[in-house]
Amino acid sequence: MGAQDKEILKTIKSLSVFASSQVTFLDHLAQQSQVQKLQKAQVLFINEQEAERFYVVKKGWIKIFRETLDGTQAVVDILNEDSIFGETAIFQDDIYPYSAEATELSEVISMPIALLKQEIDDNPKFAFDMLASMARFRRLQDQELEHRTIQNASQRIGCFILRLADQGSDGKTVVNLPYDKTLVASLLGMQPETFSRALGKLKSETGITIKGATITMDDLSNLSNYSCAACSSEFPCKDIQKKSVI
Amino acid sequence: MGAQDKEILKTIKSLSVFASSQVTFLDHLAQQSQVQKLQKAQVLFINEQEAERFYVVKKGWIKIFRETLDGTQAVVDILNEDSIFGETAIFQDDIYPYSAEATELSEVISMPIALLKQEIDDNPKFAFDMLASMARFRRLQDQELEHRTIQNASQRIGCFILRLADQGSDGKTVVNLPYDKTLVASLLGMQPETFSRALGKLKSETGITIKGATITMDDLSNLSNYSCAACSSEFPCKDIQKKSVI
DNA sequence: CGAGGGTTTGAAGTGCATCAAATAGTGTGG
């Protein structure tokens, strides 16, 4: 086993969806896995395409989206390290329900989705974890829809920043936008211009400091008061945690 | 076994999620089930409340929603006969992730969610079906989010009507809105006034006929051209089918 | 330093929300 293979196995083992899986299965998965480098803007697969493999992000950011004939696109999600995607094709006649594209130089590991099917059959705990992960995801999507319905642009941005912020620390909180503002805008369902203006408004209303992609604030309460007022969940949104399985 | 019990068992057996379950399990489920009548506007449960039972709609319409402190609400779904809800609480620490309320005189069957947990463990096929159902639902939610992003009010209404229309027949197509226009509006994320005006616009743009809750059209192509132009899925949306499990 | 993408700013337009009021529709009791 090469160094890279070991690395892959380690990555796979660390994924929370596979927490209950036996080593033999994980080894098998790792054997069948492939690492793939993606250039910026490289498309990995498009929706309706036949699906044989699912993916785990190893490095970079992968945009999950769908687009209309005229090229307008709706961003479903933007994923980074240890996020899984493409696996829901198992349940959709082996067809990817969305497209995936690297937003920057990225690296993904792919594995055959057939193996997942097997593991669902063999390991009830795995099936349960996968269901739990799906349910969490549904909750997240519900929340996103809710946000689009009742929050305005500035509040959605505020919420996005809050979810990036580490809860723990006391003093100043510093948050770095993980990717282009244009990309954040598309994920939040607004135009780049709107994002820029709405962020400006958020700054004047909550006293946060913005310098490039870095946002600094004394404490989170101003921001949470501002954004979470127009949301059915209360601040730390502790009920929903992201990560794993899309 | 009384007549009502038989009726319940029949309903449960007919649910597609339970297609792979043994009769013994279904009997057990039916034994533990309860029928509940709900008045219009009666709340069945609210989000964050502890969940012991999941539900199947037997009659009427149940609104699934979340609301903010100031009472603004986001409608997640509106369910009717044979739709399941509340069952995702299994995966969320036995807490309902949304509220449920009858929009009219309704009837629901409730069953202990603990039994579902057991069945997931015992029956891999059931787990798989449930996963498939969840995946389908996720796809639906993605589509809804996409609609909010790239379709305008009239197009969303058109899409809603198309999904109600029977594909088969040739001659005129007649669609009846299944519930109040106000409720349709809230499901589509718009105000009642906007709904009314947007429906008027849809009428003038596509030549449909509207009389109360009844919509008539010569064929669906005008409508699908109008609405589906701003969507990543092509007309019959055949890839996604509703029903079962929320 | 200069090219190119990302970001901001400006000006104008559009779509939806909001508030207010009129109208249509439904169910009730007389």
Next chain:
DNA sequence: CCACACTATTTGATGCACTTCAAACCCTCG
């Protein structure tokens, strides 16, 4: 079967939020 009460729906007028198109600015990286 009609009149009343109440709710659902429509219509009008106005305002605001976001989009669009255009142009400037800024930052980074070769």
